[in-house]
Amino acid sequence: MLKDITIGQFFPGNSIIHRLDSRFKIILDIAYVVMLFVTSNFYGLALAGLFMILVYILSGVGLKLIFKSLRPILPLIAITCILNLFFIKGEGEPLVQWGFISIYYEGVSTSIFMAVRIMFLIIGMSLLTYTTSPIALTDAIERLLSPLKKLHFPVHELAMMMTIALRFIPTLIEETDKIMSAQKARGAELDTGGLIKKAKALVPVMIPLFVSAFKRANELALAMECRCYRGGEGRTRLKQLKSGARDYIALLIVAVMFVGLILLNNFIPSFMP
Amino acid sequence: MSDIICAEDIVFEYPVLDEDGNEIGKNRVLDGVSLSVPEGQFVAVLGHNGSGKSTLAKHFNGILLPTEGRVTIDGTDTTDEDKIYDIRQTVGMVFQNPDNQIVATIVEEDVAFALENIGVPPDEIRRRVDEALKTVDMYDYREHSPHQLSGGQKQRVAIAGIIAMRPRCIVMDEPTAMLDPKGRKEIMNTIKLLNREHGITVVLITHYMEEAAQADRVVVIDKGKILLDDIPQRIFAQVELLKSVGLDVPQTTELLYELRKAGIDAPDDILSEDDCADYIYSLLTKDGKL
Amino acid sequence: MSNIIELKNITYKYSTGTPFESVAVDDVTLEVEKGEFCGIIGHTGSGKSTLIQHINGLVKPTLGEVYVDGENIWSKDTDIRQVRFKAGLVFQYSEYQLFEETVYKDISYGPKNMGLKAEEIDRRVRFAAKSMGIDDSLLERSPFDLSGGQKRRVALAGVIAMEPEILILDEPAAGLDPIGRENVLGLISEYHKQNGTTILLVSHSMEDIVKYAQKVLVMNKGKIFCHAPTDEVFSRQDEIIKIGLDVPQITRVMMRLRAKGIDLGTDIYTVERAKQRILEYKENKNNA
Numbered sequence: 001m002l003k004d005i006t007i008g009q010f011f012p013g014n015s016i017i018h019r020l021d022s023r024f025k026i027i028l029d030i031a032y033v034v035m036l037f038v039t040s041n042f043y044g045l046a047l048a049g050l051f052m053i054l055v056y057i058l059s060g061v062g063l064k065l066i067f068k069s070l071r072p073i074l075p076l077i078a079i080t081c082i083l084n085l086f087f088i089k090g091e092g093e094p095l096v097q098w099g100f101i102s103i104y105y106e107g108v109s110t111s112i113f114m115a116v117r118i119m120f121l122i123i124g125m126s127l128l129t130y131t132t133s134p135i136a137l138t139d140a141i142e143r144l145l146s147p148l149k150k151l152h153f154p155v156h157e158l159a160m161m162m163t164i165a166l167r168f169i170p171t172l173i174e175e176t177d178k179i180m181s182a183q184k185a186r187g188a189e190l191d192t193g194g195l196i197k198k199a200k201a202l203v204p205v206m207i208p209l210f211v212s213a214f215k216r217a218n219e220l221a222l223a224m225e226c227r228c229y230r231g232g233e234g235r236t237r238l239k240q241l242k243s244g245a246r247d248y249i250a251l252l253i254v255a256v257m258f259v260g261l262i263l264l265n266n267f268i269p270s271f272m273p
Numbered sequence: 274m275s276d277i278i279c280a281e282d283i284v285f286e287y288p289v290l291d292e293d294g295n296e297i298g299k300n301r302v303l304d305g306v307s308l309s310v311p312e313g314q315f316v317a318v319l320g321h322n323g324s325g326k327s328t329l330a331k332h333f334n335g336i337l338l339p340t341e342g343r344v345t346i347d348g349t350d351t352t353d354e355d356k357i358y359d360i361r362q363t364v365g366m367v368f369q370n371p372d373n374q375i376v377a378t379i380v381e382e383d384v385a386f387a388l389e390n391i392g393v394p395p396d397e398i399r400r401r402v403d404e405a406l407k408t409v410d411m412y413d414y415r416e417h418s419p420h421q422l423s424g425g426q427k428q429r430v431a432i433a434g435i436i437a438m439r440p441r442c443i444v445m446d447e448p449t450a451m452l453d454p455k456g457r458k459e460i461m462n463t464i465k466l467l468n469r470e471h472g473i474t475v476v477l478i479t480h481y482m483e484e485a486a487q488a489d490r491v492v493v494i495d496k497g498k499i500l501l502d503d504i505p506q507r508i509f510a511q512v513e514l515l516k517s518v519g520l521d522v523p524q525t526t527e528l529l530y531e532l533r534k535a536g537i538d539a540p541d542d543i544l545s546e547d548d549c550a551d552y553i554y555s556l557l558t559k560d561g562k563l
Numbered sequence: 564m565s566n567i568i569e570l571k572n573i574t575y576k577y578s579t580g581t582p583f584e585s586v587a588v589d590d591v592t593l594e595v596e597k598g599e600f601c602g603i604i605g606h607t608g609s610g611k612s613t614l615i616q617h618i619n620g621l622v623k624p625t626l627g628e629v630y631v632d633g634e635n636i637w638s639k640d641t642d643i644r645q646v647r648f649k650a651g652l653v654f655q656y657s658e659y660q661l662f663e664e665t666v667y668k669d670i671s672y673g674p675k676n677m678g679l680k681a682e683e684i685d686r687r688v689r690f691a692a693k694s695m696g697i698d699d700s701l702l703e704r705s706p707f708d709l710s711g712g713q714k715r716r717v718a719l720a721g722v723i724a725m726e727p728e729i730l731i732l733d734e735p736a737a738g739l740d741p742i743g744r745e746n747v748l749g750l751i752s753e754y755h756k757q758n759g760t761t762i763l764l765v766s767h768s769m770e771d772i773v774k775y776a777q778k779v780l781v782m783n784k785g786k787i788f789c790h791a792p793t794d795e796v797f798s799r800q801d802e803i804i805k806i807g808l809d810v811p812q813i814t815r816v817m818m819r820l821r822a823k824g825i826d827l828g829t830d831i832y833t834v835e836r837a838k839q840r841i842l843e844y845k846e847n848k849n850n851a
Contacts, residue, residue: 321740321741321742321743322710322711322712322739322740322742322743323710423607424607450738451737451738453606453607453767454767454768454809455606455607455807480740480741482741483812519740519741519742520741521741523812524770524811524812524813524816524834525812525813525816527834528813528816528834528837528838531834531835531838532838532841532842535838535842546812546815546816546819547819549816550816550817550819550820550823553816553820553825553841554820554823554825556841556845557825557841557844557845557848558825
């Protein structure tokens with residue numbers, strides 16, 4: 001159900017990972033993702049994976065969350081695996097030959113490599129949201145993108161929209177639940193039938209949801225006006241983002257990792273075709 | 274005492290359009306309303322839905338501008354565009370649905386919203402946010418997410434978001450209409466605290482007579498006009514008139530009204546349960562004896 | 564009389580198996596007679612909303628059995644949709660369920676889902692609209708153009724059009740002004756008188772409940788505190804206040820009077836009855 005999805009959730013805490021400056025966390029997370037794509041062998045992946053597990057332990061959110069965050073994307077991983085398994089042709093003899101299907105050693109290793117890479121990618125990105133409050137995250141995005149303001153890119157507006165979206169997601173989920181119950185009480189069948197029937201059955205849920213969302217938007221705009229909102233110009237913030245020694249140390253560690261990975265790439269030959 | 278809100282003979286109307294967008298008439302929501310609110314007063318504006326009471330409230334901080342007449346806030350005309358943010362800081366506004374006025378995902382961030390908008394320095398924001406949260410008794414929830422709170426708690430957060438601006442007046446547009454009895458009590462207690470302890474002028478728009486009964490002054494509005502404007506005791510004595518415009522009266526007042534109809538010389542200015550019980554006691558005893 | 568609703572030892576737990584596990588309904592047994600108009604009162608979180616969703620099968624009890632019209636609704640051969648048509652449930656702020664282009668179409672949504680014939684649907688829509696005081700001229704209007712009170716009544720008509728044997732209403736008057744409240748509750752009461760439908764009315768307002776209901780069910784912390792005729796429930800007014808529920812203002816006045824030494828009875832919850840007792844008391848004294 002909707003409630004079981006952990007991606008995007010925030011687990012408040014006071015670990016060193018929680019306390020890192022959110023701007024640094026975003027940059028480090030991007031660096032981690034780049035590392036995953038730069039590495040061309042299992043040693044590099046293993047290094048990145050070990051590193052991420054260590055960070056999970058440091059963050060204190062619990063290793064169980066790793067599996068929870070992977071669950072919703074298992075189908076995606078499965079599809080990637082299958083595609084790689086069947087479509088990559090190797091140079092040697094196929095391992096399995098069954099009709100027109102043939103599986104090569106390269107196919108097996110690539111599909112495992114890709115699966116592991118996606119998994120590491122997801123757990124790394126999840127940790128960012130697990131340990132960073134939505135407010136800190138949008139704040140960081142706003143600050144990181146602020147150079148774009150010179151190009152008239154609406155940075156503040158974007159951040160404001162993200163904040164409001166995050167604020168209203170739980171409200172709208174609750175509301176969807178309520179509307180679904182109300183229509184079920186009138187005999188709606190929301191979970192049976194084929195795709196088209198299902199889509200049709202959603203109309204009585206979607207329309208009230210939109211009507212209510214527009215009403216909410218209207219009222220929220222009015223309330224914001226009453227609280228003197230006039231865009232990003234001249235705005236101050238309650239919480240200032242502060243970077244300190246630990247943020248630079250984290251940056252250094254990741255930089256060292258990066259160098260290590262590149263060395264691994266150069267000294268251990270890539271298995272990738 | 275000086276008047277913080279002064280509405281002089283205001284009219285508000287909007288065009289009625291037909292299906293092709295042509296104007297076919299005007300809908301007059303406010304029809305010559307004059308109302309002055311002295312600083313420090315707690316005034317309730319009572320009326321049924323569609324009486325114009327919410328429209329009137331929106332004139333008090335420049336959300337709506339009168340078609341005719343004028344509204345001044347602490348001497349400043351609400352049509353003065355350069356002063357609009359001063360006006361909105363002087364007169365804060367709280368709405369009916371608490372969910373739709375909370376902007377941020379963390380309570381204290383939301384309370385800070387108005388202060389961030391008007392460019393208060395961070396240290397000062399922190400001080401004022403803490404103070405506002407303590408005033409509405411929500412300080413312990415400062416790091417909660419709004420959707421974990423009850424309706425009454427959310428509405429108190431919304432009030433904190435307004436009082437953090439340190440307004441001299443708060444206009445509340447049916448702040449309890451969507452709350453359960455417990456939430457309603459919480460909000461009424463908060464309103465009384467703000468008015469009595471902090472000296473903030475309160476304009477409470479409501480259709481609950483038991484809330485209006487707690488104010489210093491009640492203004493009854495019907496069809497865009499002020500029908501009655503007096504202290505609660507004298508307002509609720511007009512049982513028939515109030516019922517004729519679709520409003521309730523407290524059961525205490527109604528009982529004495531019914532007794533009067535039955536030929537008993539009951540007073541018409543009793544509102545509280547205590548006074549009502551005292552009167553019935555005196556009615557049913559002779560010289561204080563059973 | 565026969566019982567149209569029987570709940571046997573039902574318990575409902577939220578988020579079972581997680582640290583957030585909590586009991587919303589705790590071993591509740593309830594019998595409701597056919598044709599009863601029962602008011603349900605309790606705090607937010609007392610379990611009353613969860614309880615009523617058991618009756619039309621929107622919520623399945625963790626433990627216990629639910630019988631509607633003598634039939635176990637969770638037995639294998641019961642079609643849960645048929646149960647929903649039999650026990651119509653109107654949620655709080657029901658106007659959010661409106662979605663059709665016209666009032667007529669919206670009211671017909673339930674009957675259409677029942678698979679009825681066109682003429683029967685038409686009859687039911689018109690009957691339901693009439694019961695809820697919706698003028699024929701409104702039927703072709705968009706439900707979104709109506710006033711708050713009208714929208715609420717259209718939503719009620721949408722459930723009434725299914726002609727359920729049990730009508731369950733969660734705060735049908737919430738957020739309406741005094742005219743709107745009396746209008747909606749009056750129409751529901753009239754509908755009950757005309758059709759003898761069993762009605763469960765959830766409300767936060769004791770004043771509203773005593774005005775219309777014959778019986779009152781008080782919920783407290785997931786359990787039924789009492790379920791009895793109104794007079795009997797009010798004889799326990801001190802306990803009701805103790806669990807934090809409001810009694811009508813007139814009842815509180817009478818309690819104060821009793822504390823002073825004049826007892827006019829514990830069953831006073833309307834102005835009319837208070838007046839009658841005061842006049843009687845005065846009369847008796849004058850004659851004495």
